[in-house]
Each structure stands twice: as structure tokens, then as C-alpha cells.
Amino acid sequence: MLGQIQLDETSPTPLYRQLRDQIASLIRSGNLANSSRLPATRELASQFGLNRTTVSAAYELLEADGLIRGHVGRGSFVHFDGPISMPTSEDAGISFESSRPSGDQFPLGDFQKTCTEVVTSTEAGSILQLGSPAGYFPLRRLLIKEAAEEGSLDDGDDLIITNGCQHALDLIQRHFTAPGSVVLVEDPVYHGLRNVFDRSAVRLVGLPVTSEGVRPEDVERAIIAERPQLVVLTPNFQNPTGLTIPLSSREAIARIIERYGITLVEND
Secondary structure, three states: OHHHOOOOOOOOOOHHHHHHHHHHHHHHOOOOOOOOEOOOHHHHHHHHOOOHHHHHHHHHHHHHOOOEEEEOOOEEEEOOOOOOOOOOOOOOOOOOOOOOOOOOOOOHHHHHHHHHHHHOOOOHHHHHOOOOOOOOHHHHHHHHHHHHHHOOOOOHHHOOOOOOHHHHHHHHHHHHOOOOOEEEEEEOOOHHHHHHHHOOOOEEEEEEOEOOEOOHHHHHHHHHHHOOOEEEEOOOOOOOOOOOOOHHHHHHHHHHHHHHOOEEEEOO
């Protein structure tokens, strides 16, 4: 069914949005049935001659639209239980289809003012140089201070500043896992996280996300059965469900993981 998709490389619309729009149309028209499995990102990228990240971006938008659901170890499936009303007017409101700023709502004037202040300041020359590998010093100083107050950091050398979540996850999987390692993640899981670990040939095992997030008993059961190297959780506003793990459950999960001597990654 996806073979009827036609992408236009000359169009001003990015390829990932073209792909998202056409798959969404197939889902809403019933041509892609509810619960049907979508091709893996690598397979679809090969079929259309695309970069795999293009397909991943399209799938992320479809998941944000509530049209598909990703499941650890099984792939992405159509998740559509009725007609979805999509805004068609530019005045329809704020779009939540991606984690990028809305062009209409972003305070561009304030942003331009801030940029002007930076380039006209006495430190303007420093922005023309390569930054320190250790990260922006004022940011490091603030993070070390806050971490010390929380009791979560004894030595500033233990702090690594990364270029975002994906960079951090990539460093973590390189350091803590090897091919065949087991990693416990939430199910459904954020596409970007799954893509990072897919490349490292680890085995992802899903922890079901309930109405109160991941449950401590499910974590312990999976640890006993799978002996994982890592447990990766998003306690606040889990992606894609938006759920939050209650404080009591977080504390219970932390105790369980400490008892079994496993590394916990908090992806907030």
C-alpha cells in the first residue's frame, strides 16, 4: 500500500513532511488498517531512496499526531480509532506536531534582540572561536552548583555537557553497552531513543507504560528475567504518552535498580 506514495524532491515541502502527510492520508482513508504494521525505518528508507533519519522524522510526527504507535522490538503500528480533526486554518492555534518552535508563536523579536546583545557585548569575540570541549563555562558552573546542592555530584570532572539528548544517549550506549546487551526502555518508546540503540545492536526490552507510567514491579520483574546493562526512563512527561511517574514509584524504582547494581539513565 505504501508503494503508491510519491515524493517530490523539487517541492519546498521537506521530504519527511511529504512522507508523513501521505502516510497519514492512507491511514485516515482506511487504506492502512488499524493495527497494521508499518515497514521498519531502514526498509522504507531503502524503498524510497531516503535517508533513514527522514523516515524516522516522519514516523515521529505520525506518532505525535496519534496515528501510529511504536512498540519496542516489534516496530510501528497504525493506531487510529476514528476520524481526527486536523486544523486547516493558519489561525487554528499552536501546533504540537513536533518538538520545534512554532513559527507563528515564537518570540522572534525578543530572540533578535538577544542575539544583538550577544554580538555587541564585550564577549562577542568568543563566539567566533571553537567552544571548550568541556562545555560553556558559565553553564558548567551553574550545573555543578545545582548538582552539588542536590547531592548528586561530588566532582565537577564527572559532568559532561552534550549537544542534546541524542548525543548523550549515543555516548551512554557506547560506554555502557556492547552488541547483545539488554536495555530496558519504556513501551511505547521515543523514536529517537530507539534509533540510537538500534545502531548499537543491543536488545531492547519494553517496560509497559501504564496510566501512572512504568511500575516498580514491572521493572524488577524485567531485571530478574533479562539481566539488563541499562534501564532508560523518562519520569517527567514520557514521550510519546506525556505521562509522569509518581514520586513514590520513582523512589521505589531507584531502590530496586540500586539493589541489583544496574545503571539507570534518567532522560528528562
